[in-house]
Amino acid sequence: MGANRSSLFYHRDCALAGGTLGQLxxxxxxxxxxxxxxxxxxxxxxxxxxxxxxxxxTTAVDEERAAAAVV
Structure with missing residues (x-):
């Protein structure tokens, strides 16, 4: 829900800025x-x-797991 609300505010603010630029x-x-x-x-x-x-x-842990799987 938080991501949707943040996206809505972003689009609203961009539309406001675009409209203002269009007018000016x-x-x-x-x-x-x-x-x-x-x-x-x-x-x-x-x-x-x-x-x-x-x-x-990769991290050292991933390399150790890969080496252990080969042996």
Whole structure:
């Protein structure tokens, strides 16, 4: 229930911000602001080391279990 309520507040706030931008800047400029915002949202993932990872790191406990299963 908490996740649904949080999602509803997020969408309401985004709609309010979008409507305000539309009123202040005009529809076309507000759409450009939204498009640039969407592109900027991807930057943390593109600049993180996550892209270079081939597989997820394992813990020492997982390696010990795998070694024990092979023996």
């Amino acid at each position: 800047l005009g529809a076309r400029d507000a759409m450009w602001v939204g498009a640039v915002g969407e592109l900027l949202a991807v930057l943390p993932i593109l600049l993180s080391p996550l892209r270079a990872m081939d597989r997820l790191p």
